[in-house]
Amino acid sequence: MDALHWLLDARLQIAGSPVLWREVIGNAFGLTSAILGMRRVVWAWPVGIAGNALLFTVFLGGAFATPQHVDLYGQAGRQVFFFAVSLYGWWCWSRTRRLGSDPDHAAVTPRWATGRERLTLLVAALVGTAVGYPVLAALGSWGPLPDAWILVGSLLATYGMARGWVEFWLIWIAVDAVGVPLLLRGGFYPSAAMYLIYGFFCVWGFASWWRTSSAVRQRAGRLPSTYSEAVA
Template sequence: MDFLRWLFEAQIPVAGSSLLLREVLGNIFGLLSALGGMRRKVWAWPVGIIGNLLLLTVFLGSLFGSASTANLLGQAGRQIMFIAVAVYGWNRWRAARNGTGSAITPQWAGAKARVGLVAALLLGTVALTPVFAALGSYEPVWADAWTFVGSLLATYGMARGWVEFWLIWVAVDIVGVPLLFSAGYYASAFMYLFYGGFTLVGFFVWWRANALAKPEVQTLHPDPRIGQPAQAGGGDEPVRVP
C-alpha cells in the first residue's frame, strides 16, 4: 500500500512545475514497447500493457488525482482498448514467431484495407465526438475522438503486421500532441512529439523488412523421375545424348 500511495502521489519537479511520475513511467514503457514493435519482438506487447495501465490512471485525472485535473476520456479509453488489442496482438505474434527471432513478417495492407482504415478513422471520429462530449471530455472533443480511433486502428494494424500502421500513428500524433499540450499533460505531449519522428523511422524499417522478405520457393520437383535417365519409348535402355 505504501508503494502504491507513493506511486500515485510522486511527482518530478521540472522548471518550477512538476510532472506525475506515473505519466513519465507510462510513456517510458510505451517507448520501450514501440522499440520492441519496430524490432518485431513479442515482448513489446506485455511491456506496452504496463504503460497503458499507468497512463489510464493519469488521463482519468479527477479520479486518481486532483478533482480539477482535466479528463481526457479518449486518451483514457484508448488505454483500455490498447490492453484488449495487445492481448490479441500478443497471441498472434507468438503464434507467428519464426526461427529468425522476429515475431512477424511485415506486409502491406493492400488497397482495400487502406480505404477501410481511412474510412474507419473518419467515420469513427464523427461518431464518437458527440459521445465524448456528452461524457465531458476535454475540448476540442473531436481531437480526443480522433486519437482514440486512430490508436485503435494503429494497434490493430500492428497486430496484423501491416506496414501502414506506422503512418496511422503519425496522423494520431499530429492531432494528439497539441491536444496534450493544451490539456497540461506535458510529459505525454513531449513523448508523443518524439513518437512522431520515431514512427517515421519505424515505417521505413518495416518497409525494408518487407522488401527483404523472401517468399518460400519449392525446391523439389513433384515428379520423382526428374534427374533419372530418360527412357525411349518405354524401353529398358537409356537414351544417350552426345
C-alpha cells in the same frame, strides 16, 4: 502500500509545473513497447499493457489525483481498448513466433496492407471519429474532436501493428500530430514530449519495416506464405 502510495502521488517539477511520476513511467513503458515493436519482439505487447494501466489513471484527472484536473476520456478510454487489442496482437505475434513463419525469426513479417484493407482502415477512421466526437463531448471530455481521433487512430494503429501492416506507423504519426498540441494545452507535458519523440521514432520504424517488407517480397518466390497473409 508505501510503493503504491509513491506511485500514485510522487511528483517532480518540470518548468515550474508538477508532473506525476506515473505519467513519466507510463510513457517510458510506451516508448519501450514501441522499440520492441519495431524490432518485432513479442514482449512489445505486455510492456505496452503495463504502460496503458498507468496512463489510464493519468488521463482521468477528475477521478484520480492529478495536477491537471482535466479529463481526456478518449485518452483514458483508449488505454482500456488497448488492453483488448494488445491481447489480440500478443496472440498473433506469439503464434507466428511459435510457427516460425517469419524468415528472420521475428514475431511478425511486415507487409503492406491490401487495397481493401486500406479502405477498411479509412472508413473505420472516419466513422469512428464521427461517432466518438459526440460521445466524448457528452461525457465532458476536454477537446473532444482531437480526443476522438486520437482514440480511434490509436486503436487502428495497434490493430495494424498486430497484423504486421507497414502502414500502422503512418497512422501513429497522424495520431502524434494531433496529440502533441492537445496534450500541451492540457498540461500533460511528459505525454506531449513522448508523443513528439514517438513521431520521430515512427518515421524510423516506418523506414525499417518498409525495408524489411521489401526484402521479404524479393525472396517471396522461395518462401512459404506468412501467417499474416494467411489470415488476411
